[in-house]
Amino acid sequence: xTYSQTRTATFTITEARYIASKxxxxxxxxxxxxxxxxxxxxxxxxxxxxxxxxxxxxxYVDFGFKNGEEWKLRLRYTAVAGGQLRDxxxxxxxxALDVAPYEFHSFLRQNDAFYDLTATDRAxxxxxxxxxxxxxxxxxxxxxxYGSNSQYSRGGHGLDRSLYSAI
Numbered sequence: 001x002t003y004s005q006t007r008t009a010t011f012t013i014t015e016a017r018y019i020a021s022k023x024x025x026x027x028x029x030x031x032x033x034x035x036x037x038x039x040x041x042x043x044x045x046x047x048x049x050x051x052x053x054x055x056x057x058x059x060y061v062d063f064g065f066k067n068g069e070e071w072k073l074r075l076r077y078t079a080v081a082g083g084q085l086r087d088x089x090x091x092x093x094x095x096a097l098d099v100a101p102y103e104f105h106s107f108l109r110q111n112d113a114f115y116d117l118t119a120t121d122r123a124x125x126x127x128x129x130x131x132x133x134x135x136x137x138x139x140x141x142x143x144x145x146y147g148s149n150s151q152y153s154r155g156g157h158g159l160d161r162s163l164y165s166a167i
Contacts, residue, residue: 015155020050022152025090036104044130057114065102071141077159085153097167
């Protein structure tokens with residue numbers, strides 16, 4: 001007897017929003033501890049991340065506090081797919097840090113798949129997003145420590161979260 005099975009998996013916007021909601025929980029935690037980002041902006045950051053994940057165009061997105069062009073506290077969410085993915089609980093962020101002198105900032109980097117699109121397709125994708133990001137220089141992260149890694153996943157895709165602190 002011969003047996004054959006075919007399985008296909010489709011990564012859905014619902015799964016992407018689930019993953020991005022964990023990022024949103026971290027951002028609400030940052031707001032509760034440090035007053036940033038503004039609560040009314042968090043749903044936009046979550047939806048932007050979900051759309052990038054669903055389309056497969058996200059390299060990473062950063063949120064945190066910077067001094068000039070240098071990160072002082074940064075959460076980096078890097079897109080991952082396949083392999084042994086975990087779905088951790090959000091949290092584990094540092095508390096009692098003095099971020100008052102620093103500016104809240106977010107930086108997003110698209111991957112090669114995004115740049116393989118035509119300029120028209122890139123513009124159309126970005127026009128549908130809730131965040132209108134302006135081009136800028138990525139802040140540096142040199143003299144700090146890394147830690148508190150977490151991973152959020154669903155449907156074979158996810159975000160690796162890393163924490164950088166120079167405070």
